[in-house]
Amino acid sequence: MIELSWPQVSARRLERQALAAPREGGTPADVVAAMCGAHAQVMSAAELSIALRLDGVTRADVRRALWEERSLVKTYGPRGTVHLLPARDLPSWVDALSRLPLGHHAFPDGVRMTAGQTAEVIEAIRVVLDGRELTIDELGDAVVGATGPWAGDLVMPAFQTMWPRWRQAMAAAAHHGALVFGPPRGRKVTYTSPPPAPAPPALSGSVLPMGGGGASGHADGTTPGGGGAVDGAVELLRRYLAGYGPATPEQFAQWIGAPRAWAEGLFEAAGPQPVSFQGGTAWVLPGDTAAPAQAPGGVRLLPYFDAYVVAGRPRELLYPGAARTRALAGGQAGNFPVLLVDGTVAGVWHQRRSGRRIHVTVEALRPLTRAQRGELDDQVARVGEILEGRPELTLGPVTVGPHA
Structure with missing residues (x-):
């Protein structure tokens, strides 16, 4: 069995994530495809994650790709969290995410919806958003009108208030191709129908080509292994392994938000290659065992929820020493x-904006060499370019706590 070391794996991931060097000539959709989605609960962080990986791109370019060109789509992705995904890949993402088995019930009896109610809400969302862009209140009124008063019961605790019952189905609605985020209406978020599906709907640029499954949706959580019926899920696993392998079924399950048994079945269907990694067995795409000749290098400032650290495993190697408790x-x-x-990970950082000025504080957890300090200065300048401001660097403690 081929053995891969941690430095080799780090170098592979940096290169494939366009973090060894920014990609020249690529598009936001290209790097988001390689990232397996960009976490977008904090939109400024998503813009920075994407632009850092492209030469000369700013947040304005990312916003243009999302709201004008519509080459990116904002929707609910892995783990039910808000992500940016390539619009060209959305049908295969929907095909994959709609196959996830139902997880544990997050809400108690009297709050959670039945499977039938969930299906009813998803279909109502699909119908009322057809050709429209609605705010959350407008969408709620339409859903309750189409289903019944039970959907509007204020039973979900959220941010010191109560949300209506139907909102627990929003991520499921996105996973079944019923909604995506629409352009902001002033300060208000809107929702709309997914863009028309291109053909063929296979994830673009995959290491191993696959036939694409349609956005048919599978609320029953069908177990993988049925030939062409799992194309979307298998293709997503292959893209994940291309970007973040070697990996295990447990790690993939944690990343996508699925039971481990389901992920193990998907690995069997995909047929990846086992390798020896850190004294155990992990998997890569068949034949994909090469690593860059050079050791992993470079200084980067990664924003909240960057895909490299969220998907990167094992944590104890990615966050060595003091980073494990601090970051x-x-x-x-x-x-x-x-x-x-x-x-x-060798530290934490924070940026605070005041007009055009961007105050960047970096707390390094180990001494930086002169060359690394020079790279850090370059990286701060790049952050300022992306965020369209004038950056100022301070080396010292970061007093801001973690993002929820």
């Missing part, structure tokens, strides 16, 4: 923006 929040990656040095 993780209860074991959760992404809650702190991180200083990345040679492929591993």
Whole structure:
């Protein structure tokens, strides 16, 4: 069995994530495809994640791709969290995410909806959003009108208020191709129908080509292994392994938000290649065992929930030493923006904007060489370019806590 070391894996991931060097001539959709989606709960962080990976791109270019060109789509992705995905890949994402088995019930009896109510709400969302862009209140009124008063019961605790019952189905509605985010209406978020599906609907640029499954949706959580019926899920696993392998079924299950048994069945269907990694067995795409000749290098400032750290495993190697306690929040990656040095987390950072001025504070957890300090200065300048402001760097403690 071929053995891969942690430095080799770090170098592979940096290169494939366009973090070893920014990609020249690519598009936001290209790098988001390689990232397996950009976490977008904090939109400024998503813009920075994407633009850092492209030469000369700014947040304005990312916004143009999302709201004008519509080459990116904002929707609910892995783990039910808000992501930016390539519009060209959305049908295969829907095909994959709609196959996820139902997880544990997040709400008690009297709050959660039945499977039948969930299906009714999803279909109502699909119908009322057809050709429209609605705010959350407008969407709620339309859904309750189409289903019944039960959908509007204020039973979901959320941010010191109560949300109506139907909102627990929003991520499921996105996973079944019923909604995506629409352009903002002033300060208000809107929702709309997904863009028309291109043909063929296979994830673009995959290492191994696959036939694409349609956006048919599978609320029953069908177990993988049925030939062409799992194309979307298998293709998503292959893209994940291309970007973040070697990986295990457990790691993939944690990333996508699915039971481990389901992920194990998907690995069997995909037929990846086992390799030896850190004293155990992990998997890569068949034949995909090469690593860059050079050691992992470079200094990067990654924002909240950057895909490199959220999907990167094992945590104890990605967050060595003091980084494990300083840059993780209860074991959760992404809650702190991180200083990345040679492929591993070596500090945290924070940026605060005041007009055109951007105050950047970097707390390094180990001494930086003169060359690394020079790279950090370059990286701060790049952050300022992306965010269209004038950056000022301070080296010292970051006093801001983790993002929820």
